[in-house]
Structure formats: structure tokens, C-alpha cells
Amino acid sequence: MDSVHHVPNIMYAFGFSAIALFIYNLQRFFVVKIGKEETRPRVTYFSAIRNALIYGVVQMRVNRMRFSYATVMHLLLGWGMFELIFATAVDMFTKWGLFTSFLPQMDEPWFAVLNDLGGAMVFVGLLMALYRRHVMKPELLPQDNFTGRGYLFADTGLLLFILLLDVGGFIAEASRLAIEQPLTASFSWIGYPLSMITDAETWALLQPYIWWGHALTSFSLIAVLPLTKMFHAVAVVVNVALTDTDIRGKLRTMYVSKLMEDPDADFDEISLGSSTVKEFTWKQLLDSISCTECSRCTSVCPAYTSGKPLSPMEIITDVRNTLLENKSNTILPGDVISETALWSCTTCGACMEECPVLIDHIPTFTDLRRYLVLSEGKPPTQANESLEKTMNTGNPYGFSQADRTKWAKDAGIELPIIAAKKEADVLFWVGCAGAYDPRNQQVAKAMVKIFESAGVDYAVLGEEEMCTGDSARRMGEEYLFETMALQNIETLNQYTFNTIVTTCPHCFHTLGNEYTDFDGNYSVKHHSQFIQELISSGKLKVNEVETGTVTYHDPCYLGRHNQEYDAPRNVIQAITKPGALKEMKESKDQSFCCGAGGGNMWYDIEEGDRINHLRFDHAMETGATTVATACYFCTTMMDDAMKVRGKEDDIQVRDIAELVATNIE
Amino acid sequence: MKIGVLVKQVPVSDSSLRVNPDQLWVEEGSLNFEMNENDSYALEEALQIKEQSGEGEVVAISMGPADRTPKIIREALSKGADRGIHIVESSSHESDPYILATLFNEAVKDEGFDLVLSGLQSDDMSTGQTGLILGELLGMSTATMVVETEIQGENLKVKRELESGWFQWVTLSLPACVTIQSGINQPRYASLKGIMSAKRKEIRELQKDELMTGDSLQSLSKMYVQHKDKRTEMIEGDTQEIVSRLVDVFKSEAKVL
Numbered sequence: 001m002d003s004v005h006h007v008p009n010i011m012y013a014f015g016f017s018a019i020a021l022f023i024y025n026l027q028r029f030f031v032v033k034i035g036k037e038e039t040r041p042r043v044t045y046f047s048a049i050r051n052a053l054i055y056g057v058v059q060m061r062v063n064r065m066r067f068s069y070a071t072v073m074h075l076l077l078g079w080g081m082f083e084l085i086f087a088t089a090v091d092m093f094t095k096w097g098l099f100t101s102f103l104p105q106m107d108e109p110w111f112a113v114l115n116d117l118g119g120a121m122v123f124v125g126l127l128m129a130l131y132r133r134h135v136m137k138p139e140l141l142p143q144d145n146f147t148g149r150g151y152l153f154a155d156t157g158l159l160l161f162i163l164l165l166d167v168g169g170f171i172a173e174a175s176r177l178a179i180e181q182p183l184t185a186s187f188s189w190i191g192y193p194l195s196m197i198t199d200a201e202t203w204a205l206l207q208p209y210i211w212w213g214h215a216l217t218s219f220s221l222i223a224v225l226p227l228t229k230m231f232h233a234v235a236v237v238v239n240v241a242l243t244d245t246d247i248r249g250k251l252r253t254m255y256v257s258k259l260m261e262d263p264d265a266d267f268d269e270i271s272l273g274s275s276t277v278k279e280f281t282w283k284q285l286l287d288s289i290s291c292t293e294c295s296r297c298t299s300v301c302p303a304y305t306s307g308k309p310l311s312p313m314e315i316i317t318d319v320r321n322t323l324l325e326n327k328s329n330t331i332l333p334g335d336v337i338s339e340t341a342l343w344s345c346t347t348c349g350a351c352m353e354e355c356p357v358l359i360d361h362i363p364t365f366t367d368l369r370r371y372l373v374l375s376e377g378k379p380p381t382q383a384n385e386s387l388e389k390t391m392n393t394g395n396p397y398g399f400s401q402a403d404r405t406k407w408a409k410d411a412g413i414e415l416p417i418i419a420a421k422k423e424a425d426v427l428f429w430v431g432c433a434g435a436y437d438p439r440n441q442q443v444a445k446a447m448v449k450i451f452e453s454a455g456v457d458y459a460v461l462g463e464e465e466m467c468t469g470d471s472a473r474r475m476g477e478e479y480l481f482e483t484m485a486l487q488n489i490e491t492l493n494q495y496t497f498n499t500i501v502t503t504c505p506h507c508f509h510t511l512g513n514e515y516t517d518f519d520g521n522y523s524v525k526h527h528s529q530f531i532q533e534l535i536s537s538g539k540l541k542v543n544e545v546e547t548g549t550v551t552y553h554d555p556c557y558l559g560r561h562n563q564e565y566d567a568p569r570n571v572i573q574a575i576t577k578p579g580a581l582k583e584m585k586e587s588k589d590q591s592f593c594c595g596a597g598g599g600n601m602w603y604d605i606e607e608g609d610r611i612n613h614l615r616f617d618h619a620m621e622t623g624a625t626t627v628a629t630a631c632y633f634c635t636t637m638m639d640d641a642m643k644v645r646g647k648e649d650d651i652q653v654r655d656i657a658e659l660v661a662t663n664i665e
Numbered sequence: 666m667k668i669g670v671l672v673k674q675v676p677v678s679d680s681s682l683r684v685n686p687d688q689l690w691v692e693e694g695s696l697n698f699e700m701n702e703n704d705s706y707a708l709e710e711a712l713q714i715k716e717q718s719g720e721g722e723v724v725a726i727s728m729g730p731a732d733r734t735p736k737i738i739r740e741a742l743s744k745g746a747d748r749g750i751h752i753v754e755s756s757s758h759e760s761d762p763y764i765l766a767t768l769f770n771e772a773v774k775d776e777g778f779d780l781v782l783s784g785l786q787s788d789d790m791s792t793g794q795t796g797l798i799l800g801e802l803l804g805m806s807t808a809t810m811v812v813e814t815e816i817q818g819e820n821l822k823v824k825r826e827l828e829s830g831w832f833q834w835v836t837l838s839l840p841a842c843v844t845i846q847s848g849i850n851q852p853r854y855a856s857l858k859g860i861m862s863a864k865r866k867e868i869r870e871l872q873k874d875e876l877m878t879g880d881s882l883q884s885l886s887k888m889y890v891q892h893k894d895k896r897t898e899m900i901e902g903d904t905q906e907i908v909s910r911l912v913d914v915f916k917s918e919a920k921v922l
Contacts, residue, residue, distance in 0.1 A: 377856030
């Protein structure tokens with residue numbers, strides 16, 4: 001915003017030194033080199049540029065409704081800053097006489113208005129940030145404002161420094177306008193009024209000081225930026241560019257069974273899962289150094305909210321701090337990160353949904369769990385039983401495989417078995433809970449009624465169906481998961497069918513998205529999707545009966561993990577009166593876990609409240625008379641909470657299949 | 666400290682059992698098997714005693730058919746046992762605890778164990794005698810239903826669970842053979858590293874038929890599923906007779922009076 005046309009050489013020296021220091025300090029990135037090779041495919045250039053623009057420049061993920069103050073604050077700061085950098089670049093190029101035919105003139109009216117707007121945005125953003133730090137004081141934000149994080153300027157120091165830069169810019173602009181008096185000066189809607197606080201002569205006297213002051217503060221910030229928390233401005237852009245958003249959250253497959261067949265594998269030396277920073281991939285480490293400590297992940301975490309000792313942000317920053325402190329041999333789980341914190345995670349994905357910089361929390365947590373289970377043999381104590389039962393009997397309940405279809409026999413249902421039938425249009429994946437858990441057997445029966453009513457050509461695996469290995473995998477028991485997966489794939493590949501329909505989002509996710517790594521490629525539909533199709537195609541005729549008001553609880557593995565929010569809602573709307581669907585405040589991508597995911601179905605974390613009780617309270621707040629779910633685990637958790645809260649007379653918990661089955665014409 | 670642990674493979678609890686046509690054992694075809702629960706506590710106790718003493722060896726010993734039994738011996742090895750002994754049972758299923766104990770005795774008498782542990786009973790036959798008889802055959806001091814152990818030099822101090830919430834502390838001289846009650850510890854989970862290292866550990870196979878030294882002291886005549894009958898009795902007569910018969914039924918059959 002300056003137009004002294006004779007830039008002294010010393011200024012170039014300062015400028016280039018600042019840039020050189022900036023580049024030198026960027027070597028902070030290289031700490032990630034200690035990490036393992038990335039097993040995920042490399043992102044394409046197109047995807048890298050697209051994501052850098054969408055998530056880095058436009059800051060798409062910063063924009064979240066439930067963090068509206070921080071959103072406005074950050075967009076003002078971020079976009080304002082981009083504008084100022086652009087203006088500075090234009091100014092510089094203009095002086096060098098480069099690209100002048102493409103670039104606007106500094107005194108063009110619209111550009112003058114825009115440049116002051118940029119400065120004003122940063123100014124307001126800074127005030128909002130200072131207000132937030134010192135008056136609002138969100139509990140989860142780091143509170144060591146003057147001392148912590150990064151060299152030279154701590155959080156508040158940095159804000160004040162940028163404020164100095166911003167105000168300095170306006171003053172420099174004002175002095176230029178006062179001295180040069182361009183015709184369009186009045187379009188600089190802040191700089192021009194500011195220029196009138198004193199006369200042109202005084203401005204001329206002060207100008208060298210103002211100009212040098214502004215230049216040196218700018219250069220200082222540029223030089224040390226990578227050492228301050230402003231490093232995120234660079235790191236985040238690199239991180240989001242190198243993130244494959246299509247497979248974000250996908251666990252890295254270990255191929256344990258191949259490893260076990262390898263005669264050269266030395267299991268005394270081999271590292272299973274991740275225990276030290278060296279055992280993460282470089283991308284996981286890049287995630288950690290990109291964390292801005294905005295604490296959004298922790299504030300939406302159901303485990304944290306319910307008082308359990310888990311802060312997703314802290315785990316990521318613990319990894320980062322260990323990395324930056326060069327403690328490459330420090331064992332993280334147990335020593336740095338508490339095991340209880342790791343086991344408190346329900347892998348619901350709320351943290352990842354909110355993370356503005358696309359950090360991949362769940363795969364990192366799972367790698368730490370893998371170390372505990374595969375290397376140390378330490379799953380949560382209570383979970384030993386379900387894991388060993390899955391290994392011994394093929395299901396976490398420990399019931400006999402021979403009794404897989406007992407639920408149907410007891411109800412007088414003759415289930416078509418695919419081994420006898422050889423082929424069917426639909427393979428109904430009943431799931432262990434549907435087969436053995438009395439509450440969820442009702443859901444399986446409802447599904448059968450739906451198949452029969454719609455004339456679907458379906459069959460089940462019966463005794464051949466085994467646990468998909470979902471819970472085992474989330475708990476880090478990759479060996480058990482692979483054992484189950486390989487067995488199920490071998491079974492499935494014997495038969496001919498078009499679609500697998502599951503009543504459980506966990507089976508849905510595992511069969512559809514994870515078996516592909518083992519050449520198990522199937523078309524898998526969740527029952528909400530399948531029922532929706534049956535209704536819309538007219539194959540299933542349902543009544544619009546009075547079922548009262550319904551609130552729908554989004555299962556994490558259907559919603560956030562698989563982006564299916566509409567199908568279950570459409571099904572509910574088909575069987576209820578208009579307006580009967582009452583949304584909870586935390587719904588769709590902001591849904592709050594029932595507490596059973598990530599293996600938590602099989603063990604309890606003693607600390608804090610029960611997550612399902614909190615979620616049930618959300619449902620009660622809607623005043624609905626039915627809580628609809630679309631997941632066995634969620635049904636169990638909501639049902640339990642209903643009983644504990646003593647609300648059996650006020651509200652009922654139903655899977656959408658049960659609701660549909662009672663409303664078939 | 667050299668410790669032997671008897672581990673038995675039993676059908677998983679809650680299995681639907683069907684009796685074989687010979688009425689001497691159950692149909693195994695559709696059953697899943699697991700380590701007898703009490704034995705898993707005995708194994709864990711053995712591993713903990715070894716770990717506390719910092720040296721020694723834990724040997725897992727089992728008997729059963731060649732097709733399924735190695736699985737639980739491997740499981741024990743995965744959890745940390747050092748080697749295994751498998752008495753291969755190719756003929757009919759042995760259920761006489763005396764014979765079982767003599768077979769185990771033949772298999773381990775030259776091992777020189779300081780301590781032999783087993784679950785206090787098996788979930789399938791529940792005789793609760795095998796471990797105890799083995800201790801006698803080996804000439805060791807014995808104790809049953811142990812809920813706590815402590816090695817004290819040449820002795821083993823154990824806490825035994827008695828009836829009605831009573832406990833008893835007993836000090837045994839080593840070598841000793843004790844049977845372990847469930848709940849004494851928290852059995853560990855086999856890590857993948859453990860599973861892999863188990864593959865390199867030795868399992869010595871012995872043939873049951875070659876170890877047989879004596880005849881059974883008892884024989885199993887018939888195994889059957891308990892038959893539950895619903896019986897309806899019409900009580901007739903005058904009020905006095907009906908009342909006295911009802912009182913009789915309540916007292917002697919329903920046992921509610």
C-alpha cells in the first residue's frame with residue numbers, strides 16, 4: 001500500500017533475508033521424515049490443488065454452524081490476510097513493473113475499497129480473537145496466552161503483533177494518501193479519513209519512520225512465521241493438499257495374515273500398530289503438526305462431553321509434542337497418552353467431521369490401540385471375553401454358530417438358506433445382534449416381514465455367517481478382524497447374489513468399505529436404503545398411520561462414516577404424518593454417538609456419565625414419542641437408557657424396520 | 666520355578682448339546698471349543714508366578730483328539746507358556762478322573778515340576794478330581810479351590826475358598842499341586858506377537874494308548890439330557906380330602922410349606 005518509488009537496496013536485503021529465514025524455518029516440516037512410508041495411494045495433483053483451494057484458501061471446513069463465532073472470526077482473519085498479501089504482491093509487482101497488464105492499479109477505486117476492506121477484516125477478526133481469548137475464555141482453548149506455544153510470540157502476543165502490523169499498514173497508507181493526494185484517495189475508506197488527522201507536512205516528516213516500521217514488522221513476522229503458531233497457515237495448506245478426502249478415516253490395512261506367513265518376519269523385532277512417533281506414517285505426523293488446537297474435535301467428542309478422560313485434540317498434540325521434542329523412542333500409549341483415553345473413543349467420527357484441517361483422528365487412535373492389543377495383548381479387560389468368543393465361536397456373544405437361525409425357528413419363520421438355494425437377489429446379512437440378542441431379533445424378524453411383503457428374492461447365510469469383525473477392528477484387533485473377514489469372504493464368494501442388505505451400519509461399513517482390501521467386492525446396502533427403494537418403487541405398500549412423533553438418531557457408521565442421512569428419514573416420513581419427524585439438535589453430521597461404537601459395546605469406561613444416557617436425553621428433549629434408530633447397537637443403547645431413565649411409558653425405541661413392519665398395508 | 670498347567674478343551678458354554686448315539690459323549694460336529702474357564706485362571710496364575718520369580722518355565726499339558734486339542738495348547742503358548750505336551754486321544758473320550766490323572770502322571774512324572782496347577786474342575790464333566798489325584802500320584806502336597814498363591818522360599822502359601830464365605834490359609838511344601846478357583850486373577854489376552862512366537866514353541870505329542878497303565882475305576886454307563894416332565898394331577902373328592910392332598914403336595918412335592 002506504499003508507493004515510495006525508490007526502494008532502497010537495503011530494503012531488498014531485509015526482504016530477501018526475511019524470506020530466506022522463512023524458508024529456512026519451514027524445515028520444521030521435516031520432522032515428519034522420521035515417520036514410516038505412507039501406505040495410502042499418493043494424491044493426484046488435481047486433488048492436491050483442489051483441496052488446497054477448498055480447505056486451505058476458502059477454508060470450507062472452518063465454516064461450521066456450531067462454531068459460528070470462531071467461524072466469523074477466522075474467516076475475517078484468514079480472508080482479510082489473503083487480501084492484504086495479494087495487495088502487497090500487487091504493490092511489489094507494480095514497482096518491479098511485472099505483470100502490470102494483468103494486475104489492478106493500486107489506486108483503482110474498487111481495489112482501494114477492497115484493500116481497506118481486507119485490513120478492516122483483519123482488524124475486526126483480531127479484536128474478536130482477543131475478546132475470545134480474554135473475555136469469553138472457552139474452556140478448551142489453551143489458556144497460557146502470553147507464554148505458551150511457539151517462539152517469540154505466544155498466542156496473545158501474536159495477535160497483538162498482527163494488530164500492530166494491520167494498524168501500521170493503515171497508517172502507512174494514510175501517509176501515502178496525504179502526501180501523494182491521488183484523485184481516488186477517498187475510495188480508501190479507512191486510510192483516507194485517517195490521513196486527515198494531521199497535515200501533509202507532518203505525514204511527510206513521519207513517513208520514513210512509518211514506512212520502515214511497517215516494513216520491519218512485516219519482515220519479522222514473515223521470517224519467524226513457521227516458528228509461531230502461524231505455522232498452521234502453511235502447514236494446513238500442505239496437509240489438506242496431501243489429504244485424500246475420499247478415503248479419510250479409512251483404517252490402514254495391515255495384512256496381518258500375509259505378515260504371519262512371511263518366514264522372514266521376526267516377531268520379536270516387528271512393530272505392530274504404533275507405539276512411538278516413528279511408527280506413524282509421515283502423513284499422520286503431518287496431521288499432528290498441522291493441528292491448530294482449535295479444540296473443536298474435543299468439544300464435540302461424546303466421550304469428552306460425558307466426562308471420560310479423552311480429548312482427541314490432546315492425543316494429536318501429544319503426538320506432535322513428542323515429535324517436536326525429538327522423543328522418537330518414547331512409548332506413547334500408557335506413558336504419554338492414557339490407555340483409558342484411547343479406549344474411551346467410540347470412533348464416532350465427530351472429531352473428524354469438525355476438524356477444519358482434515359486431521360485423521362480415528363486411524364491414528366486405532367494404530368495406538370493396535371499396538372496395545374497386537375503387541376502388548378492389552379485390550380480393555382472386559383473386552384477380552386467378547387474378542388476370545390469371536391475367535392472361538394464366530395460371534396462376540398459366544399453362542400453356537402448352529403443356533404444362528406434359532407431366532408427364526410423359534411418364531412416359526414422358515415428362513416431361506418443360501419447354501420440350499422445357491423443364489424438369490426438379496427443376501428440378508430442378519431448380523432450377530434440380530435441373530436442372538438433378543439431385543440434385536442425383533443428387528444431381524446421385522447426385516448423378514450418386509451422382505452416377504454415386498455416379494456423380495458432373499459436368503460441368509462445361516463450357520464455360515466460370522467461376525468464381520470467390526471468391533472475387533474475398531475479395538476485394534478486386526479488379526480481377529482482379518483480372520484473373520486477372510487472367512488466371510490470365502491463363504492460369500494461361493495454364492496451368487498446381487499446385493500447384501502444389512503440391518504447394522506457396522507456390518508454395512510465393514511462389508512462394503514473394508515472387505516474390498518481383501519478382494520471382497522460386494523454391492524452392500526443398509527436396510528434404510530433398501531426399504532426406501534422398496535417404498536419408492538411401490539413394491540412395499542405402507543400405511544401412513546398415526547405413529548405419533550418420531551425423532552431419528554443417526555448411527556455414526558451410517559451417517560458420518562457413510563454420508564447416509566436421507567434414506568432413513570425418507571422411510572420415517574413415508575409412515576408418519578407430515579411434521580411428525582422431530583429432529584434433535586445434534587443430528588445428521590452433528591449427531592451424537594450412542595456410546596457403543598469403536599468396540600465400546602463390549603466394555604465400560606467407568607469414568608464419567610454413560611454416553612447413551614446423554615443421547616437419550618437429547619431424544620427426550622424433542623418431545624417425540626418414538627426414538628427411531630437404524631443400528632443394532634444404537635437400539636440396544638437407547639433401549640437401556642430408556643429403562644434407566646424410567647421412560648418406558650413416555651417413549652419407545654424402535655428400529656426403522658420395526659416401524660415399517662408394523663405399518664405395512 | 667518349573668510349573669505344569671493342565672488345560673482342558675471344553676465345548677463353549679451355552680452350546681446346544683446333543684448326545685451321541687452311544688450315549689457316552691456329546692456330538693462334537695457342530696460344537697465350538699474353548700479353554701476350560703478355570704484352567705485359563707490356572708494358566709494365568711502360572712504365568713504370573715513365573716514372571717514374579719523372573720525365571721522358570723511354564724508347560725501347558727492337555728489331552729484330547731489330534732484335530733482340535735492343539736488349538737488350546739497353542740493358545741496357552743501364545744499367552745506365554747514355554748512349551749506344550751499333548752496326549753493324543755485317538756480312541757473314545759476318557760472321562761474317568763483316575764485314568765486321566767494316571768495318564769498325566771505318566772506324561773509329566775519325569776519333568777520335575779515344582780508346581781502343578783489346574784482348574785478346580787472342568788466345565789464339561791465337573792468331577793473336580795483330576796488335578797488332585799495327579800498331585801497324589803506325583804507325591805506332591807495338594808490343595809484345592811485356591812484363590813490366592815504366594816511363593817515363600819521352599820513353600821507355597823495358598824488361600825482356599827471354603828463354604829459360606831470362609832477362607833483358609835494353607836502352607837504347602839514344594840513341589841505342590843493345587844487346583845485353582847475362577848476369579849483368582851484376570852487372564853491375559855494373547856497378543857499377535859505371542860501368537861507368532863507360539864508357532865516356534867514345541868508341543869510334544871504322546872499317545873494315550875501308550876501311556877495307559879491301569880483300568881478304569883469307574884465307568885460311564887449313560888449320558889442323557891435331563892428330561893423335564895409336566896404332570897397334571899386332578900385332585901378329586903370332598904373339600905376335606907382336596908385340602909389335605911393340596912397341603913401334602915405343597916409340603917412334599919412343591920416344598921413351599
